[in-house]
Amino acid sequence: MRLDKYLKVSRIIKRRTVANEACDGGRVSVNGKVAKPGAEVKEGDIIEIRFGANVMKYLVVTLSEHVLKADAAGMYKVVT
16 A cells, blocks of 8 residues: 555545655655655554654554544554
8 A cells, every 4th residue: 555545544644645745755754764655555564754853653553445534543553
């Protein structure tokens, strides 16, 4: 699954255009490497997002094209 779509479907980032901008700005990395919006995401990958001084890490648990809002948080785990 594309990185920008995963970020939107999992509701880590609310809009796909914002996810694209974050990726293009070099603020998103997958497994320690800066990632483009079209980068492939697999289960077990670690996504790191930098918003200002905050750095959040997420472990990809499941991939799904469509998820209900209540189930979206189950697609990832927050890693510290």
